[in-house]
Amino acid sequence: MVSREDLHKKKGASLLIAMFYIEIFSELMKHFDVGTVEQKLRQLGENIARSYYEYYQPKESSISGLVKEIASNIGGIKKFKLTRVEDGFIVSIFDCPLCLEEIEIEGPHYCISNMAILETLVNLTLQDRPHKFRYKQIIGDIISSKSSGAEKCVYHYRLVEK
Amino acid sequence: MSPIKKEKVGLREKLLAALGKRIMYWRAKKVPQLxxxxxxxxxIRLLIELYGDAGSALKAMFQLARDAGPDFLNEWVESASPIFSKHVGDHALWIKSGYYGFTGDHITYIEYFPPEKEGDPHRVVWRIDKCFLCAGLDQDNTIDIKKEDLKDFGWGAAIAGIFTATTNMINEYAGIEFTCHVRETKCLLKGDPYGEFVAEFYPKEKDAEKP
Structure with a gap:
């Protein structure tokens, strides 16, 4: 059996994830209310991030560096912008691996799992290397998502000081 | 009326496939296989929550991947049309190219078997030594999957679903009068030495007679 460490170095088409994701999203929407679906998709992202962290720990020593490293090395995201705001920062993503431009989906913000992956990976790094960072945690929230009809996916992260 | 006239792929199509699969993989938006x-x-974890057990979850995954295929794979089928023919056995080449195009991995063994006797399906059998879907599951303490839980399916049910969709889309595009069903017959998670998939092709009329 191939090891998961090796899988981090190998690449596959993100379309495969988009296929699984849209189907599980539709299945959840059939069975649960919007709030529950949102909570389950957030949990899905957190679970992925926790497992991912066992095999790959981001190296950067600033929060903006971490976000860039995770978005690029794990999410395969090339087009994104990081903006500082009063209570934290905003990540705007133009090429979300989960969202499908041609589809507009009703319900919770579609790529909430993506937002949760980024949040959890940053938080695990902050916990592991507390001496390197001024903040102890980030708390993410999704503002808009392409597949929910927006032009870009926008995630807001609040920075929590120690 | 199918735009495909070629009876069987030749050297030109094989060379095109070898090049095309690399271009397709290179152009794809990629993420780590992990x-x-x-x-x-x-x-699968969420599907187990919805359907009660791993076997039912994998069955649902197979159906979801099969049904999602036409929405997601249309572009690939159209772009791969220069290597299509009317010969059902050429699916071996198309499956090999498609698998590489999505994963960047080579299928280590693939072979076409014509029917041995009347009524048997045409079959394409392929094997994967290193499956990126079940990697690490044997040491994953967040999910407890036993081989007997998988029932009739393997962990790669999505691959079977995706290729069931793709082969049937190609059949329709190329005017190949067969219906295909892909099964995962061996799975590393079940203790088999490799993952194995079998695509079975039945003539359309015969398939329609099935209950």
Missing amino acids: LINLSYRET
């Missing part, structure tokens, strides 16, 4: 592996595990 992200795909873990996303798949989490999708």
